[in-house]
Amino acid sequence: LHIPFCKQACAYCNFHFTTSLRYKDELLAALVQEIGQEKAYLEGQTVETIYFGGGTPSLLSGAEVNLLLQTIRNEFPLAEGAEITLEANPDDITTEKLRTWKEAGINRLSIGVQTFYEDELRWMNRAHNADQSRRCIELCLQEGLTNLSIDLIYGSPLLSDEQWKQNVQTAVSYGIPHLSCYALTVEEKTPLHKQIAQLKKTPVDSDHQARQFILLMDWLKEAGYEHYEVSNFAKPGMRSRHNSSYWKGITYLGLGPSAHSFNGTGRRWNVAHNAKYIESVQKGTAEKVCEELTATQQLNECIMISLRTAEGLDLNRVEITWGESEKLRITKDIQKYLKKKQVVLSDNKVRLTNEGMLVADGIAANLFA
Ligand code: SF4
Numbered sequence: 001l002h003i004p005f006c007k008q009a010c011a012y013c014n015f016h017f018t019t020s021l022r023y024k025d026e027l028l029a030a031l032v033q034e035i036g037q038e039k040a041y042l043e044g045q046t047v048e049t050i051y052f053g054g055g056t057p058s059l060l061s062g063a064e065v066n067l068l069l070q071t072i073r074n075e076f077p078l079a080e081g082a083e084i085t086l087e088a089n090p091d092d093i094t095t096e097k098l099r100t101w102k103e104a105g106i107n108r109l110s111i112g113v114q115t116f117y118e119d120e121l122r123w124m125n126r127a128h129n130a131d132q133s134r135r136c137i138e139l140c141l142q143e144g145l146t147n148l149s150i151d152l153i154y155g156s157p158l159l160s161d162e163q164w165k166q167n168v169q170t171a172v173s174y175g176i177p178h179l180s181c182y183a184l185t186v187e188e189k190t191p192l193h194k195q196i197a198q199l200k201k202t203p204v205d206s207d208h209q210a211r212q213f214i215l216l217m218d219w220l221k222e223a224g225y226e227h228y229e230v231s232n233f234a235k236p237g238m239r240s241r242h243n244s245s246y247w248k249g250i251t252y253l254g255l256g257p258s259a260h261s262f263n264g265t266g267r268r269w270n271v272a273h274n275a276k277y278i279e280s281v282q283k284g285t286a287e288k289v290c291e292e293l294t295a296t297q298q299l300n301e302c303i304m305i306s307l308r309t310a311e312g313l314d315l316n317r318v319e320i321t322w323g324e325s326e327k328l329r330i331t332k333d334i335q336k337y338l339k340k341k342q343v344v345l346s347d348n349k350v351r352l353t354n355e356g357m358l359v360a361d362g363i364a365a366n367l368f369a
Pocket of ligand 1: 007010014017054056
């Protein structure tokens with residue numbers, strides 16, 4: 001569920017959101033309506049995971065989260081023990097909110113910490129401060145919400161290797177079971193892109209980022225985390241079931257403006273415009289673009305996604321689904337990466353090494369059919 005509201009615009013963000021809460025009630029009403037309208041998409045399958053993303057879902061009260069979850073329970077079979085995650089920003093987390101979210105059914109939080117350093121938070125134009133980054137974690141642990149994930153960003157020009165180490169160590173020392181760590185990317189049309197172009201901010205240095213990523217992989221391995229996807233690390237048994245579903249190609253239904261859905265053979269995505277979304281839902285169905293994937297597109301998607309995971313690209317699956325010729329082609333195409341030690345091949349699976357992780361998307365693109 002995409003909740004498209006934020007307190008302020010982070011400099012690097014290119015997600016769909018607005019800082020105006022004017023249509024929040026209408027949008028939530030539309031979401032409730034859309035849940036009912038899209039019942040058929042999952043063809044009666046049991047819902048195993050729910051994810052409140054955005055935007056900033058932690059702007060929602062316990063009652064609002066409860067309304068959305070109750071609607072889902074009424075419309076879909078929900079698995080016992082379903083993983084229900086809410087993305088939260090540190091400045092929104094209060095004891096009362098934690099308690100009411102938990103009562104509503106939230107059992108996992110993904111917290112947008114990004115860094116424990118004040119100057120970087122200001123540089124990124126985050127709404128929270130460094131003190132709130134720490135206090136919110138302590139509050140969650142006190143309230144028994146221990147299934148936590150933290151987002152951290154590396155590679156900003158302000159972040160020294162020593163500070164990066166401190167950020168990672170702080171998260172590890174709290175016993176956080178899941179970490180999502182992203183390289184700072186400068187997307188077009190973001191304030192950060194503009195500020196760099198106007199020479200108001202230092203550009204991002206790719207060598208600095210690559211070094212911090214390599215350091216990260218070493219530190220977290222030593223701390224006992226599994227590196228199960230390029231950007232994701234988890235203590236054993238604590239992988240995100242929701243994110244893992246995306247990488248396994250399991251059907252998902254996205255609700256709300258800009259939300260994406262996938263059913264194995266086709267993708268679709270809702271209009272990334274709040275007013276248009278609300279109006280179209282009120283008329284019967286959210287405005288969306290649908291795309292059926294050809295067999296080649298499905299193979300390329302499988303290559304792109306599975307290569308980023310610890311399980312790797314399964315050549316047996318490629319052979320069974322897309323034919324022996326595709327398996328042979330990929331086996332031939334990976335030779336140069338095997339020589340460069342960017343991939344390894346074992347049990348008929350192609351997996352990235354740490355060096356390969358640095359150029360994961362490039363390798364995947366070169367293996368495309
Ligand atoms: S809080 Fe998240 S969605 Fe909102 S502007 Fe910042 S990064 Fe983007």
